[in-house]
Amino acid sequence: MSPRKISVLGSTGSIGVSTLDVVRSHSDRFQIVAMSGGSNLSLLEEQVRLFRPDRVAVISEELARELSQRIGRDLDVTILHGVEGMIACATHPDVETVVSAIVGAAGLVPTMAAIEAGKSIALANKETLVVAGSLVMEAARRNDVSIYPVDSEHSAIEQSLCGHRKNDIRRLLLTASGGPFRTFDADRLKRVTPEQALAHPNWEMGAKITIDSATMMNKGLEVIEARWLFDLPQDQIEVVIHPESIVHSMVEYVDGSIIAQMGVPDMRTPIAYALSSPERLSLDLPPLDLCQLGKLTFEAPDPERFPCLGLAYRALQLGGTAPAVLNAANEIAVASFLEGGIPFVGIPQLVRAVLERHQVGRLEHVDDALKADLWARSAAREMLNDFCFEESQ
């Protein structure tokens, strides 16, 4: 069997690095044909030298020039840049599977290009579905393309659905760690610093997603993602707080059975499953020892202290461009929080304010989502200047 040819969009991010780790430990199974990276050029150079892709893309022309100088004439690699560069990596004719792991709404366009080119998608970029879920899934159906989730939660649901009948589903139960402030009262939440928020108890992730995990917006975005990925209405998707992050998510069926997928928190498991399912790859991970762990705990999410989850359900209910607006406003709010601009509890306040001001439009083309995204960013930045954050949440 010849190795599966893969393009990794976002190779220098957390998911990208884990993906390359899986690929390297199964080099007989996978081959990297293209990759796009962020601004960490020394890591990207190392990756290019190790995996020898045919194409590599970076964000700007300047970075492309710098990467060219680093690599020199050592390797036969085409260095591209910008959205066109990423699209060229996503649609490379040899590529069979595109790992979409660019953080944020920037992942949407190259992912759509990959779908239109008929590539299988291993989807870590949740914004793709949050911003334009209906369009993405429609394009996937039209091009007979499979979308394999890389999020640990959605991979768990995929694994818990496999072999069972969709008609028998009662609910999807998405688990959430609850983040570092799960036990904080409203007063303590007001004083949360970026440093505190960046220290996630279970998962090592990028800064944006770590803050989203602390506000629970991450789980809200995952609810939206699940709604599209599994084609189920929002009232069949629930969130359960599970601080140990061992049960990655569950599916409840009409006979009362719940099927769950568990494991140590390591992104290589969902990445490998997305690349090789229904087959599983041996991974060099510590086994999950439930007896040593002793217990798994569960609690209901608190909508008062963590309003972002409710805002995501609200955006789903509003439909159309609302989820794109939720996502864009949240990106601005998180960036502002990280820069010390707004307090932690200001994040949901800003998102709610932008969502309330938005006139929901229909989503007929990716451009509709991108326009809503731009509008929301601009509205959020504007409101940041004269927004008076409520003292009480």
Added chain:
Amino acid sequence: MSPRKISVLGSTGSIGVSTLDVVRSHSDRFQIVAMSGGSNLSLLEEQVRLFRPDRVAVISEELARELSQRIGRDLDVTILHGVEGMIACATHPDVETVVSAIVGAAGLVPTMAAIEAGKSIALANKETLVVAGSLVMEAARRNDVSIYPVDSEHSAIEQSLCGHRKNDIRRLLLTASGGPFRTFDADRLKRVTPEQALAHPNWEMGAKITIDSATMMNKGLEVIEARWLFDLPQDQIEVVIHPESIVHSMVEYVDGSIIAQMGVPDMRTPIAYALSSPERLSLDLPPLDLCQLGKLTFEAPDPERFPCLGLAYRALQLGGTAPAVLNAANEIAVASFLEGGIPFVGIPQLVRAVLERHQVGRLEHVDDALKADLWARSAAREMLNDFCFEESQ
């Protein structure tokens, strides 16, 4: 779709009653064509009047006469008795699925007859596989018959395997409640009474299986059952203590993923799944609320205080007739304990002594298992008379 035609062997036992409950609530899906019951004739009469089977069997000629008198000429039902009667119920030409729910080794012969007659088997009688697993599975393969487990643990494993590849299994993880004496020290175990042992914390079951649950022999028998049902060596089958009996069992895969099936402890779930899988039936059960439950706990079994589990692994290792001997010796030991003959801690002592005295033979025919069973019963009874139970376990 015409209703699936079913024969229930052991209709008046705990599993039989639950099976008929599932059948009654899905009468469009299932029809009872034959049943065999125990000595509770008033319940059996009620069942016969309600489900109108074509054939019914009881254990003895005397009970058959009494049941005939009770029913009189009200119904057109053939009343049979003894092993032949049960076989006639198991092989009724119209029957598609036989629910094998007779307790003890007595279930083996009619179940084998059903397999040879090409019926699908919903197997609650674990002794069938414990006593003659290799022969039963060989007969099932030869007759192209599917065996669906009704034990909650094996049903959980079946549900956790469904859709996944057998080659990717690392281990089966059978959960055990640990029984009512999980936290008892060795001294307290010596003073355990039958009344204490009959009060199982999570499941309502018959007396024999409740005592087996307290000694953990039940889990040992389930390990043997799993070895045959899923065709995996014993070193790929582990037991985890899980006092809440919510996670009914799990499968660990080579990528570190564990798939688990959970639910409220109610036998109707595995019964319904055995009768209708891969489809699931709506069941009128309280939903599992993990948040209300709060936590699930796990611990390793203690081989010192509960040696029956180790004896079952030992019997598997010895192979051939050894599991039949383990099972028969245990039946005698449990009966003696319930009658006040031996102490609770005497159960594993007697089983071990009988197993040690046994000359393991090959299992080439069901008769080999039945002979070993008879030998073990007789050896156990003999040893009961002059067996000096060790003070320390």
